Amino acid sequence: MFTERCGLIIWVNDLKATKNLERYGTVHYTSKKMQYVVMYVHAEVLDETVRNLQKLPYVKNVERSYRTEIKTEYSSNPSDKAKLYSQ
Template structure:
């Protein structure tokens, strides 16, 4: 059974607090330069984890990822063959 997960982007003050942030979910990426970490959390526990991360003194802000709510089914656009025909011999 697959569990639906959602990403959280956690901004923090110092890199030494990354180990503490790991306890809240599956850490995927950490940026040393911009001081943020991306973690994945179960969607059922998202609100609890979000509030508990905001209460930490070293966390600047927490942003949820909106990827699960974005439509990813794209429609294919068909072109007529007349539009694809080009006259490549025209400058020779």
């Protein structure tokens, strides 16, 4: 139902040209102070999109977001910590 998406952080020289990035994916956030754009693209065309973005004259660097690889399920076991400190 939902397509797999990956996040990209794109460092740019000129924020005026970031409107053109919408043709490559969904622009989520634009930082005016640090001049970067966070956008999401489909995972199937990630490599091709990164290559195309790096060719653009106003793009300094393209970084892949590793948010999908970070563990988001947490468990809280305070009893285990209590055993460590009660000796």
